[in-house]
Amino acid sequence: MNSGIDLQGSFVDIATQFGLSTGVSKVLWMPFPLLLMLVSATVGVLVTTWLERKVSAAAQQRIGPNLAGPLGIFIPAADGLKLLVKEDILPTKVDPFLYTMGPVLVVVPVFLSYLVVPFGQNIRITDLGIGIFLWIALSSIAPIGLLMSGYSSNNKYALLGGLRAAAQSISYELPLALSVLAIVLMSNSLSTIDIVEQQSAYGILSWNVWRQPVGFIIFWIAALAECERLPFDLPEAEEELVAGYQTEYAGMRFALFYLGSYVNLVLSALFVSVLYLGGWSFPIPVEMIADWIGVSETTSWLQVLTGALGIMMTVFKAYLLVFLAVLLRWTVPRVRIDQLLDLGWKFLLPVSLANVLITAALKLTFPVAFGG
Secondary structure, X not given: OOOOOOHHHHHHHHHHHOOOOHHHHHHXXXXXXXXXXXXXXXXXXXXXXXXXXXXXXXXXXXOOOOOOOHHHOOHHHHHHHHHHHOXXXXXXXXXXXXXXXXXXXXXXXXXXXXXXXXXXXXXXXXXXXXXXXXXXXXXXOHHHHHHHHHHHOOOHHHHHHHHHHHHHHHHHHHHHHHHHHHHHHHHOOOOHHHHHHOOOOOHHHHOHHHHOHHHHHHHHHHHHHHOXXXXXXXXXXXXXXXXXXXXXXXXXXXXXXXXXXXXXXXXXXXXXXXHHOOOOOOOXXXXXXXXXXXXXXXXXXHHHHHHHHHHHHHHHHHHHHHHHHHHHHOOOOOOOXXXXXXXXXXXXXXXXXXXXXXXXXXXXXXXXXXXX
């Protein structure tokens, strides 16, 4: 497999040229992935909140934000500034430690998950052999924070919202993990890099969405439920629970929930892009395009262009899915909590189990097509 562009190796090489030891160079590298992760995730949130307002306005045939900057692009910045300077009120008789740790446990795992997302042509912050497993493990921490927030708020609506969030997340994590397991079976790897590489041979025909259509649908439904997007936003159903586990939160603590929700939506869309839509892969293989124009694949300018367009391709696929999620918010009515749990436990879980078994059988029967 092509090792691609190794950002850490390049940084260490440059640092050693200035006389630093390899160990010191690696220590200096440590903050850079975290900084890159925070910047990319925060920019993704700003774009998504703006997109949500504009798509919502178009769906309802109204103008939408258009006064703060061109097309209202400064509205997300105004949102962030408002939440930053808003008074942070601590209600009486709450548990201060749990009340503060709840939003932190919701946000931090989501940000850490960006470490294993390959954005293009093997340009990644880190390539872990268990990258996809790490993401599933980190996503299972968030329900603890939601339940902690609801319990510590000393509010019955908040407690019910936290319980709903925990029950909903658990019921949808199992089908999501099983749909990922089917992809892992075909790719013979838990690395996100390997999963994308496995889909790059024949362009769009190699993408996993054609071999795993059921898994793709299950994963997307489960991801929307994990992100608590309509029609699955039962933990904060305003006509029943005021704002659910967020009811007693204000200021930056509330902003962390708001931030975590949108970061998780972009992250889920990126993982759908990586797992099912070929990640940075083009619909037509780059090798084929290079042959058509009579250029070698190793040409420097072609490699740079391919790398840049690969990042754009990954983000473009992800934001197509974000657009779909926003459109669903204004298209599909909210379901009841019992319908939501029935869908997860009684339908998606058995179907995802059957999908894994069928994938294993196809892998043994048609090893060329299913990664045997």
